[in-house]
Amino acid sequence: MAYNWNWGVFLQPTATGDDTYLGWMFYGFKMTITLSLSAWLIALAIGAVVGVLRTVPNRWLSGFATAYVEVFRNIPLLVQLFLWYFVLPELLPVAWGDALKQTNPIVQQFLASMVCLALFTSARVAEQVRSGINSLPPGQKNAGLAMGFTLPQTYRFVLLPMAVRLIVPPLTSEFLNIFKNSAVCSTIGLLELAAEGRQLVDYTAQPYESFIAVTLAYLLINVVVMFGMRWVEAHVRVPGYIGGK
Amino acid sequence: MHEFDWSSIPGALPFLWDGMVISLQITATAVLVGIVWGTLLALMRLSSITPLSWLAAAYVNLFRAVPLVMVLLWFFLIVPSLLESLLGLPRGSDVRLASAITGFALFEAAYYSEIIRAGIQSVPKGQMAAASALGMTYGQSMRLVVLPQAFRNMVPLLLTQGIILFQDTSLVYVSALADFFGAAYKVGDRDGRLVELLLFAGAVYFVICFTASRIVRHYQNKLKVA
Numbered sequence: 001m002a003y004n005w006n007w008g009v010f011l012q013p014t015a016t017g018d019d020t021y022l023g024w025m026f027y028g029f030k031m032t033i034t035l036s037l038s039a040w041l042i043a044l045a046i047g048a049v050v051g052v053l054r055t056v057p058n059r060w061l062s063g064f065a066t067a068y069v070e071v072f073r074n075i076p077l078l079v080q081l082f083l084w085y086f087v088l089p090e091l092l093p094v095a096w097g098d099a100l101k102q103t104n105p106i107v108q109q110f111l112a113s114m115v116c117l118a119l120f121t122s123a124r125v126a127e128q129v130r131s132g133i134n135s136l137p138p139g140q141k142n143a144g145l146a147m148g149f150t151l152p153q154t155y156r157f158v159l160l161p162m163a164v165r166l167i168v169p170p171l172t173s174e175f176l177n178i179f180k181n182s183a184v185c186s187t188i189g190l191l192e193l194a195a196e197g198r199q200l201v202d203y204t205a206q207p208y209e210s211f212i213a214v215t216l217a218y219l220l221i222n223v224v225v226m227f228g229m230r231w232v233e234a235h236v237r238v239p240g241y242i243g244g245k
Numbered sequence: 246m247h248e249f250d251w252s253s254i255p256g257a258l259p260f261l262w263d264g265m266v267i268s269l270q271i272t273a274t275a276v277l278v279g280i281v282w283g284t285l286l287a288l289m290r291l292s293s294i295t296p297l298s299w300l301a302a303a304y305v306n307l308f309r310a311v312p313l314v315m316v317l318l319w320f321f322l323i324v325p326s327l328l329e330s331l332l333g334l335p336r337g338s339d340v341r342l343a344s345a346i347t348g349f350a351l352f353e354a355a356y357y358s359e360i361i362r363a364g365i366q367s368v369p370k371g372q373m374a375a376a377s378a379l380g381m382t383y384g385q386s387m388r389l390v391v392l393p394q395a396f397r398n399m400v401p402l403l404l405t406q407g408i409i410l411f412q413d414t415s416l417v418y419v420s421a422l423a424d425f426f427g428a429a430y431k432v433g434d435r436d437g438r439l440v441e442l443l444l445f446a447g448a449v450y451f452v453i454c455f456t457a458s459r460i461v462r463h464y465q466n467k468l469k470v471a
Contacts, residue, residue, distance in 0.1 A: 074454035183312035
């Protein structure tokens, strides 16, 4: 096979001259991490609230939460991203839409990507929170209420402290997913890892090295997250439950 | 506020329908390949032959660690030229689409294999032991005793994964395949009606996936009673 391997290409200055190709990759890597982590924090917050709402007796609240989850789970991520990026600015009041369109394009791409990933993931987090709460014996809630706790107190002091610890393992896979899903954001031009990989192919004409490097970077993220979460899981395990001490 | 103009959709329906057919074809291909190849991977992973199980584990973990977008780009940009030089195909012979679909199916097989592995493991051990006691070989007991029960339990999960897979097909957008989403985007871009077409595409995906997941849930409940 006549292919010239050249791993040194990463150290060469880029065509635009202001950085090395390794620098480009590193920029994409940082973008992927920043985007995924910020979206993850929002997803956890919203997902926790929506997940709790799905289990409350009030039909309006649980109905709203169910609708929220169904909408975000049944539309492909790519479509959601395009809706946030291309459609939302058009549907806002003109002044807001114009203000949004005049901001730095990188900021626009980042905001759309972050909101999209956050809400998409929050629906999945909400499902885990719900199943965590539902997996507790019903006696726990009844006992809390019988002790004279109000419903919010029962959630705060009885149900959630247990549920949170139970759902850490399934949340690990959602956490891994958000990094992988962030690659979709390359489609609106956000220069994260996958997009930098594509750009490197175009600029360096060394497709194998570029793609191998990007793939390894994703593997690295995966391994780090997995070990980190394994550590967290070991610390929050509930004794007496499957996987507990 | 945006002035909606939906007039470009009715005329574009045949084109959008063609796109939907492509989306469904990719889904069907990937589900089929995914289940068959996923079953083989699961059997390899559970087999007592260490190199086989190691190989299957490596395959599954690799594909599950890499974003689908990257896999599609690999199979769209890199693999075709690799195939051309390896098989000595004439330059520019268009294997890119077939390659992208293959990549998609190989990716989804990794996810299917995890579902199927869990399904096989959920069959009580006594079933295998009983089959061996009756004189069946390993292959016979798997094929005639364990797998039928495993698949019966897995049907809802396999279908749910099929719905996720259908949503994932929209990502073949990165490989310039004119699936339903690609078609909707093209029409919107051409007529300057991106807002309407994207909303329309979102609504169509929602209706299909929501209905399908309701049907799966209904089936799941029925299975539970039985």
